[in-house]
Amino acid sequence: MSGRPSILPTEDAFADFKKQCLATENWLNKYDNNGMQVWIEVPENRGNNSPKVHKIKCKMTIKDVSAATMYDVIHDGQYRKNWDPNMLESFDIARLSDNADVGYYSWLCPKPIKNRDVVTLRSWRVMDDEYIIINFSVKHPKHPPQGHLVRAVSLLTGYFIKPTGPNSCTFFYLSQADPKGSLPKWVVNKASQVLAPRVMKCVHKAGQNYSAWKQQNSPNLKPWLYPEQSNLPMMDPADLSIQRADSLQNVDESSKKDALESEDSS
Secondary structure (H helix, E strand, O other): OOOOOOOOOOHHHHHHHHHHHHOOOOEEEEEEEOOEEEEEEOOOOOOOOOOOOOEEEEEEEEOOOOHHHHHHHHHOHHHHHHHOOOEEEEEEEEEEEOOEEEEEEEEOOOOOOOOEEEEEEEEEEEEOOEEEEEEEEEEOOOOOOOOOOEEOEEEEEEEEEEEEEOOEEEEEEEEEEEOOOOOOHHHHHHHHHHHHHHHHHHHHHHHHHHHHHHHOOOOOOOOOOOHHHOOOOEOOHHHOEEOOHHHOOOOOOOOOOOOOHHHHHO
């Protein structure tokens, strides 16, 4: 056994994530429409040496789906194939504990930017009927970067879901991720003003349709609630290490033009 601390998130990590979701200081609103809001964080020190790792936060007021159902939607990998418009491939790799696993996810990027993938450690907590899921990038010995995809880095990404009634909730998504590469400004703007609201709408619709779908697809199988149901292999968290952004290759995409500009400006 090594003497280094466990890579698994502590209770403080979940508390800090919730605090960030609820914070208002140093957040700039970029979108506010139909019960959905999007902010980007404004760094306190905006010098030339500040890292180009944007933090985005979305808040959705949901009036017709319970917090528990939205939590199931985010966890259910089989269902994700039905609703996630950006997903290329997604699979769980191994269990780390009753409330943590490691998994792979790849996604489509706006043309002509190269598609991305991540390997992340995901952990979750249910406290006082509030649901939190967080993830961050890790190195897995059997899942190194692939040549045809750019390996991105999630510094911290997750969801905070708070019930407001038996069939309503407030749904937060927060992400600080390094997409790698010298991405042009239009990609960052599109992520906050176009793509994030679009994906959130898909998540909400997925919540509306989940109960009917789940009735037809292993209705009692929810290993995120009942860990004894999981058939994933166990893995020692000590075999993983945090993926640092600076150890991955940068891809220069700064000269790329937006193939979808006309679509989004119309």
